[in-house]
Amino acid sequence: MxxxxxxxxxxxxxxxxxxxxxxxxxxxxxxxxxxxxxxxxxxxxxxxxxxxxxxxxxxxxxxxxxxxxxxxxxxxxxxxxxxxxxxxxxxxxxxxxxxxxxxxxxxxxxxxxxxxxxxxxxxxxxxxxxxxxxxxxxxxxxxxxxxxxxxxxxxxxxxxxxxxxxxxxxxxxxxxxxxxxxxxxxxxxxxxxxxxxxxxxxxxxxxxxxxxxxxxxxxxxxxxxxxxxxxxxxxxxxxxxxxxxxxxxxxxxxxxxxxxxxxxxxxxxxxxxxxxxxxxxxxxxxxxxxxxxxxxxxxxxxxxxxxxVAPRLFKPATLPGRAGEWQLRSADVATPDQPLLKAKKLFKSYGGVVTTRDIDFELTTGHIHSLIGPNGAGKTTLLNILSGIVPPSRGSIVFNGVEIVGKSPNRISNLGLGRTFQNLKLFADMTVL
The missing domain is CATH 1.10.3470 (ABC transporter involved in vitamin B12 uptake, BtuC)
Structure with a gap:
């Protein structure tokens, strides 16, 4: 129309x-x-x-x-x-x-x-x-x-x-x-x-x-x-x-x-x-x-x-009641227990305030992990460092075999590492579809 x-x-x-x-x-x-x-x-x-x-x-x-x-x-x-x-x-x-x-x-x-x-x-x-x-x-x-x-x-x-x-x-x-x-x-x-x-x-x-x-x-x-x-x-x-x-x-x-x-x-x-x-x-x-x-x-x-005046002209198109069947490609299935995200000696400070001190961890495929800590412990800072929003003062991050420290957030996202935000950041005037 x-x-x-x-x-x-x-x-x-x-x-x-x-x-x-x-x-x-x-x-x-x-x-x-x-x-x-x-x-x-x-x-x-x-x-x-x-x-x-x-x-x-x-x-x-x-x-x-x-x-x-x-x-x-x-x-x-x-x-x-x-x-x-x-x-x-x-x-x-x-x-x-x-x-x-x-x-x-x-x-x-x-x-x-x-x-x-x-x-x-x-x-x-x-x-x-x-x-x-x-x-x-x-x-x-x-x-x-x-x-x-x-x-x-x-x-x-x-x-x-x-x-x-x-x-x-x-x-x-x-x-x-x-x-x-x-x-x-x-x-x-x-x-x-x-x-x-x-x-x-x-x-x-x-x-x-x-x-x-x-x-x-x-x-x-x-x-x-x-x-x-x-x-x-x-x-x-x-x-x-x-x-x-x-x-x-x-x-x-x-x-x-x-x-x-x-x-x-x-x-x-x-x-x-x-x-x-x-x-x-x-x-x-x-x-x-x-x-x-x-x-x-x-x-x-x-x-x-x-x-x-004429609301019918602006009625949104009717979506199908059922989506088509979706088949998972074999290439999309990750082999379990393979190294995926590895951080070594991550350190971040703002002047004299240290928010992240020498963090080491390794995440493997096929697992769900949680990051737990009190307010001010540096959880958000760590997520910002991993996603490239905040650069670390020093340290290394390897995602799927690629060193991502120094890469822009959009390049890290395109490699497959995404994130959500504690304070929701929604795109106004855009639908889910």
């Missing part, structure tokens, strides 16, 4: 984009629709980072600038083919996405947001002050736009191009989020330690989320530069970063949220363009409104309303 509704909606959007230039040739209307598609493209990737991986960013104007100036410099200064320059803009922006992702391993929440703000400010200063390369506020003129069959893109072609790229990005991101990658992003968003303990590399998925958001934002910047045939530092402002984030927060983390946010906010931006002061006030008001009144965004509010 959901897939059918999604297909119908996608076809409707595609037909609208395809035929609207034949209904009207008003350049302003076509430009607004083009901007909706561009803003959606930038927000769709940012939604993966913010809405699904839970990493806050207020510096995507910098990535937008990377894409825009890459396309401009390659076509104007180096004479590249505009299509190749467009592709290069996304690639270069993705590289910068990796650079921004590196601090995400050490900081999170407001601190990460400050790091991204710093990146945006640095990029803004570089493009405005480095006159010889980026021409500052004067800007770079003559950015070469793509052409097809020797025909330069007009308003209709730009709308078709941006719309097609937006649909492709939507399909790719939807496919990504509806699989194991989407579950991994949600796990990282909810509980990083628990995600590592079940085999998810928090580092890898944070970097992936930053790269996805950077590539889509770089493509958006390249399109703006090539469509205008001009780019200057006036385009690269902190307000642009806020605008992209607002699209995601206002629309919601749903796969459809960025589209709803892009439509509403781009139309509002076009309507309020002649009143900049009111425009900035509306951004702040909408941001507060989205955070406090619609925590799930416009998409979540519409879905909640639809549930009340």
């Amino acid at each position: 959901k897939d059918r509704a999604h297909l119908v909606g996608l076809i409707a959007v595609g037909l609208f984009i395809a035929f609207v230039p034949f209904v009207t040739d008003n350049a302003f209307y076509l430009k607004v629709l083009f901007l909706i598609a561009v803003n959606y493209l930038a927000a769709a990737g940012l939604n993966v980072l913010v809405g699904h991986a839970g990493q806050k960013s207020l510096g995507h104007a910098g990535l937008f600038a990377v894409g825009a100036y890459t396309a401009a410099l390659l076509t104007v200064r180096l004479g590249w083919n505009p299509w190749l320059a467009f592709v290069a803009a996304g690639v270069v922006a993705g590289v910068f996405g990796v650079v921004i992702a590196l601090p995400a391993l050490r900081v999170k929440g407001p601190a990460l947001a400050m790091v991204t703000i710093g990146f945006g400010i640095v990029v803004e200063k570089i493009v405005s002050e480095w006159q010889d390369v980026f021409a500052g506020q004067q800007g770079i003129y003559g950015v070469v736009p793509p052409s097809w069959g020797g025909h330069a893109f007009g308003p209709a072609e730009w709308l078709w191009f941006a719309g097609a790229l937006g649909i492709v990005a939507h399909l790719m991101i939807r496919s990504l989020l509806h699989g194991k990658y989407g579950r991994a992003f949600m796990a990282v968003n909810t509980a990083e330690v628990a995600a590592e303990s079940v085999g998810v590399s928090v580092y890898r998925f944070k970097v992936l989320a930053f790269v996805i958001s950077a590539v889509t934002c770089g493509f958006a910047g390249a399109m703006i530069a090539q469509q205008n045939q001009y780019i200057s530092s006036d385009f690269i402002t902190f307000n642009l970063s806020v605008f992209f984030l607002l699209i995601v927060l206002f629309g919601g983390s749903s796969i459809y949220g960025p589209l709803l946010g892009a439509v509403v906010l781009t139309l509002l931006d076009a309507f309020l363009a002649r009143w900049p002061g009111l425009q900035h006030f509306s951004y702040g008001a909408l941001l507060l409104f989205a955070l406090y009144v619609m925590p799930d965004g416009l998409a979540g509010a519409i879905k909640s309303m639809a549930r009340r």
Whole structure:
């Protein structure tokens, strides 16, 4: 049912984009629709980072600038083919996405947001002050736009191009989020330690989320530069970063949220363009409104309303009453009394406080063991050491013949050593299945 509704909606959007230039040739209307598609493209990737991986960013104007100036410099200064320059803009922006992702391993929440703000400010200063390369506020003129069959893109072609790229990005991101990658992003968003303990590399998925958001934002910047045939530092402002984030927060983390946010906010931006002061006030008001009144965004509010109006449409699918028969493979049967987990001279101290002192044990297959001790005896610390969450000060741990000291928790989990937590760490918005 959901897939059918999604297909119908996608076809409707595609037909609208395809035929609207034949209904009207008003350049302003076509430009607004083009901007909706561009803003959606930038927000769709940012939604993966913010809405699904839970990493806050207020510096995507910098990535937008990377894409825009890459396309401009390659076509104007180096004479590249505009299509190749467009592709290069996304690639270069993705590289910068990796650079921004590196601090995400050490900081999170407001601190990460400050790091991204710093990146945006640095990029803004570089493009405005480095006159010889980026021409500052004067800007770079003559950015070469793509052409097809020797025909330069007009308003209709730009709308078709941006719309097609937006649909492709939507399909790719939807496919990504509806699989194991989407579950991994949600796990990282909810509980990083628990995600590592079940085999998810928090580092890898944070970097992936930053790269996805950077590539889509770089493509958006390249399109703006090539469509205008001009780019200057006036385009690269902190307000642009806020605008992209607002699209995601206002629309919601749903796969459809960025589209709803892009439509509403781009139309509002076009309507309020002649009143900049009111425009900035509306951004702040909408941001507060989205955070406090619609925590799930416009998409979540519409879905909640639809549930009340037509609850049958949202009834979960009926699960089979009986699962199929399951046969244990012979390879899954462990030979009893074989060495499985061996610890030697495990020692852990925090400054002068010793929590684990010279622990030795050997566990074999086919047995159940218990770790018993009073509060403060170091039971949890020992489990954290075994699962890689806390590194030992010294000592050795061998699991199934592999030394695991120094390995990350997700690698240890993938070897077959898992754990639960005394304080439950559940993944919100995810079912058991």
